[in-house]
Amino acid sequence: MKLSILIPTYNFDPRKLVQDLQAQLPEDAEILVGDDSPPHNIGRAARRNALAREAKGEWLLFIDADAEVRSTSFLADYLAYADGKMFNNHSSVFSVFCGGTGNLPTCPRPEAKLRYDYEVQAEKRLTLARRRAHPYDGFTTFNFMIRRDLFLDILFDERLKQYGHEDTLFGLELKRRGIPVLHIDNKLTHLGLEDAKDYLQKIETSLRTLSQMSQEQKQNVRVSRLAEKLNHWHLLPLTSYIFRLTSSLIKANLLGKHPSQLLFAFYKLGYYAEKT
Numbered sequence: 001m002k003l004s005i006l007i008p009t010y011n012f013d014p015r016k017l018v019q020d021l022q023a024q025l026p027e028d029a030e031i032l033v034g035d036d037s038p039p040h041n042i043g044r045a046a047r048r049n050a051l052a053r054e055a056k057g058e059w060l061l062f063i064d065a066d067a068e069v070r071s072t073s074f075l076a077d078y079l080a081y082a083d084g085k086m087f088n089n090h091s092s093v094f095s096v097f098c099g100g101t102g103n104l105p106t107c108p109r110p111e112a113k114l115r116y117d118y119e120v121q122a123e124k125r126l127t128l129a130r131r132r133a134h135p136y137d138g139f140t141t142f143n144f145m146i147r148r149d150l151f152l153d154i155l156f157d158e159r160l161k162q163y164g165h166e167d168t169l170f171g172l173e174l175k176r177r178g179i180p181v182l183h184i185d186n187k188l189t190h191l192g193l194e195d196a197k198d199y200l201q202k203i204e205t206s207l208r209t210l211s212q213m214s215q216e217q218k219q220n221v222r223v224s225r226l227a228e229k230l231n232h233w234h235l236l237p238l239t240s241y242i243f244r245l246t247s248s249l250i251k252a253n254l255l256g257k258h259p260s261q262l263l264f265a266f267y268k269l270g271y272y273a274e275k276t
Contacts, residue, residue: 003029003079004057004148008047009065010035012192020069024076030056033065045156045166048141052151058082061145066192070102077186078145095150095179098131099143099186104193112193114200114259119190121261131183137220139171139181143188150179165209168220175220196255204271211275223268227276236273243270 005021007014014033021031034051052060059082061075071077080086081097103123107116131138141156154173156166174181194202210224218224230236247270250263 001028001030001056001058002026002082003059003061003075004052004055005029005031005061005063005075006048006051006055007031007033007063007065008044008051009033010044012065014065017063017065017067017069021063021075024069024072024074026075026079029075043158046158048166049155049158052148052155055148058148059145060148060151062141062143063188064142064190064192066190067143067188068191070187070189074099074186074188077184081182081184082145093180094182095147096174096181097145097186098135098139098181098183099145099188100126100128100131100183101140101142102187102189104189104191108193110257111195112199113257114196114254114264115193117259117261118264119193128183128185135181135183136171136175138183139167139174141167141170142190143186165206165213165217165221168210169213169217172217172220196259200251200254203268207268207272208275211272223272226269227272230269230273236276239270240273243267243274247271 003026005025007017018031018033025031032051032054034047048062059079061078078097078099081094101119101123103116103119107113126138154170154177157169171181207223210218210221218228227236227239230239243266247267250267253260253263254267
């Protein structure tokens, strides 16, 4: 079998995504869905690993359940890279391809504005050129394809039970092994926009996870790199102090109708500084 499409899902209905993928599914391909919702919660990393072990395809295409197909040639474009057709029919040196993340044209509801504005800014910042210039920093599990034998040799770190940073650690391991990652323009639209309160809770969980990672692992994350610079300049304690004084006011803004992305960035930095 050429391709296995793996869709881990957590509290999100993947049926529309599966239907859209089935409409362009080649004969030598399969779709596997893994439910990580309670009472099946074994962790995001473990669920993805279990799907990969069950898969039969030479290539694994990981797609988050809260994605939407935006191109009728989505699978064909990925397979063209897998077959080396995008490299003048020569064998590809790449075993990992990242398709990218796109966003809805407008925010679906006011409560999701904090997450939506952040994702829109991230998409503008993470252009194809920038992703290719920093292939490991830009690695994400939302939409990527990898050779099955390579993935099973690495796997996601199952010690991560809470939200956040499976992609950070996986990207770092690819970098450590010298495995090239090619970013391509084959985006899926991100639909899973939580309300601001739920999103902040996820971010805080992610930052706590990050604070427990090794120094080498933290180098792939912007907020920890900035915190390290501030610590070098002896400014991290001041950052933490200002955060304690202002966190309630900042949080009120982030949960309001007009959340500031600048304040959001400081909130993440301050929260992380408190945990380190």
